[in-house]
Amino acid sequence: MKASQLILGTQRENPADAEIISHQLMIRAGLVRQVSSGIYNWLPLGKKILQKVENIIRKEMDVAGGQEILMPMVQPASLWEDSGRIDQYGQELLVFLDRHENKFCLGPTHEEIITDLCKNLLTSYKQLPVTLYQIQTKFRDEIRPRFGVMRSREFLMKDAYSFDLDKDGLDRSYAIMKETYIKIFDNLGLDYRVVKADSGAIGGSDSEEFHVLADSGEDLLAFSDKSEYAINAELLTELQEGQDAYSLDGKPSPDGKGLLRLKKGIEVGHIFKLGKKYSQTLNLRIQGENSDIHPEMGCYGIGASRIVAAAIEQNHDEKGIIWPKALAPFEVAIVEVNPKKKEEISIQCSDIYNLLKENDIEVLWDDREKRPGVKFHDMEVIGTPITVIIGERTLETGEIEIKKRLDEKPQLVSHQDLISAIKTN
């Protein structure tokens, strides 16, 4: 893509009302713009990144046998009355009337809808086990939205629901999803932890959370430095009333192995064993071998839009974002330096641009009529992993300058080594 044709929307100054770094950088890099409290527009660059997150999730969900569907954002409130959650969820559930004065709500999650759907869809135990998922907008009317898309009211989420004949089946489906989540977060290239968690308003028995480690996280995690022990600090039974969880840092781990470490995390994924909670209250029955059964359900969420913010919290410097390779909106930026000096500069840019595209490398050619410094700064705030610099200096030598986002200085490579130099990065 040529930068002259892209609505970039980069800004030089931090917005006054953005407090945390990911929020500031998302606005400065032209990823999002605020519409209202907790409600955002996603600009071309931001949407591109969001799409990368979605595709990484989608790929592993499909590998795990998940089947993608799309459920509505607007849901009949009556389903929430049936499940009993209309009161439990409280004001976070945005309820409104349609023109016939029927009560509807904006879906904050989809257990009710999926269970209702499966009452018609699943008729025999032979269809089990099955996992259905969607990537879709959720709306939760948060008391206090904050930190940009980190805690917004409207956000993009992947939610999956598994249906099994019995508890053993649920255990298997849950284990598959946990493995899938580990692959997804590995592929995203983020530093994360899986911890035991509280199942909260969703309900059910076992649940685990996936947290991206970052100092700005809203959750405190406790884990052993020697074992698999890891738990959301709010569940620590070792804590006395009023005791600060941090005081346990360095103390022996509750499982007797190693020492406890405490770190802040951003919750980006949560998996639950729901059991029969919804299949019973909403009366989802499936024909079993002998008689009807209420299937065992699990549900599995990933905050797609929150991952974008969390990735930035974890990967940035004073210049801007440093994207993990998997999330970068463009893998390579070409900075065209002073093309008016020699027409060969633009020609070489064009050649390299086409070469990269032929090699399936996503490239942004900064062909804007801007001074070099502006382009360098923009590419750094956007956080492209590699910048190719084409200018008068290197025209004659035949070598090409490439600069990695984290390197101080560029390196020179020959024309024929360019692709391998980029791909081995």
Place this chain on the structure above:
RNA sequence: CGGGGCAUAGCGCAGCCUGGUAGCGCACCUGCUUUGGGAGCAGGUGGUCGCAGGUUCAAAUCCUGCUGCCCCGACCA
């Protein structure tokens, strides 16, 4: 919901105290000169000063009410 703060051009801000023709920097447009790390000069575009009411000859400025947004807390998948 409790406490605090803010609201003036796309962004960052000044002006308000002491009422008198709406400003600055960045961005944007035109031209010239520049050009390897956020250029210079000249010209230009863009505003119901959050909304409503009041005081006044006159309100961005003073008064009242409202709304929106941000931060801390409570709460939260």
